Amino acid sequence: MPSISTRAGDVSYSNRGSGPPIILLHATLHTSHDFDSIIPQLSLRHQVIAVDWPWHGASSHPKDLHPTAPLFADVLEDIVNSLNLPPAVFIGNSVGGFASARLAITHPEKVKGLVLVNSGGFVPWTFFLRTLTRPLGIPWVNKLITPSMVWKYMLPQNDVDKAISEEVSALAKTAEGSKIAASIWASFLSPEHDLRSQAKDVKAPTLVVWGKNDPVNPLNVGVATQKSIEGSRLEVLDTGHVVFASKPDEFLEIVVPFIDECFGKNRA
Template sequence: MMQSIPTRAGDVRCEINGAGSPIVLLHATLHSRHDYDAVIPRLSASYQTIAIDWPWHGDSYRPSADGRPTADLFGEVLEDVVTFLDLPPAIFIGNSVGGFAAARLAIRHPARVKALILVNPGGFVTLDWITKIFTHLLAIPLVNKWVMPSLVWRYMAPQSELDKAISTQVSELAKTDVGAGIAASVWKSFLDPSFDLRSSASSIKAPTLLIMGKRDIVIPVKVGHSTQRLISGSKLEILDTGHVVFASKPDDFVDVVEAFIREV
């Protein structure tokens, strides 16, 4: 079932499947809810899955040119979605900027979060001078348009047919002025102090599972190790994939996720 949900950034579209305890699925920049297509059938057999398209992404509303997609705005949109749907404490699976939004919700509204599954998440990267320069460059639309189409294939390290389809779609979008503008704006927001969740990570009390794809060059495995140290009691799983673990190895991913859910 598709549903349109009003938020402060305009309507967002989400796909709802199954019944039971809710699992909210959050995707990366320039990606879409379809990143989760390979795992939704298994997860929705036991749970209600809610796969969201961020504003400016997928089938969601594209605000005017005056609007600016940022990581913080996605976090606010997530708050609006869970409020509108009046969800009970839910499990959140967040990839990349989606992981940032899920962790931000656990910090600011802990009663909303039953458990966190953070997949190569943003918000916990140490910005050394090299990372800062790289981020500043990708915050420039012209540079982003030149770099992102090839960077996508590097961080995805595609293995499955879905991986390849995602890489192709995101790479083609990144070549357009619209796509480069969206990506550059989100990358620029990575430099905002509010994007750095490391100092607040200790306040995350929800059971947390970190899943890292060891072939990801944008958010490498070392970020998973450092994040595990920051979030008390969190667990870390490393799979031989790129950035979108659940598209590369869906069965392995769901096996790990379901074992974690049963445990918590």
């Protein structure tokens, strides 16, 4: 895999196809391979770039930094600047959705469209939700909870998302994996992770796709996300957190026409 130098070390990515660009951004403890089921079709008419976040997959694991959602958003800025692409459609899952949305706010000229999949950044942080989230920012607590929580939020429906669940759960059981996950979870409670007051600045066409059975990012968060972003549309599928791995065909049926609209194309 090629790599890009960023403020959080070298970031690896895959690059398939040609045409208007699509950038794929995965969730915490996951990798770019989450998108393997949808890349072949997307790359028929597009350049498809699937990124491994720092501390994930084939990317570097810097020792002098801690992974956070805002840092990943910074890294995404480095990626798009280094690749020097025309405006792209970003498909972001979870923390990947947060990074995509923040880029649309800070660098709207880089973003042709957003597909936010069970995304962070627009969560109404009630006292109850903060109380539930805060322990997951502690590595030893995260190590106890996350390995089993992965199966609950994934709700695997096929061999692909079962394999994803196994891989992520195994990583979450390790000291390194629990530290990565805890650091990112702790960052969700930071003011920098709350984009609601800036949602009015998201001008790119936005499609919110939600797996309605996700207990980590439940459907009410998807509704709040859609309501926060003016002109956005919400589509709900019968899946867990990683919609495109669980129901790739249904996901593509919704997303491909949206991508075509963003790039001003008519489907053949």
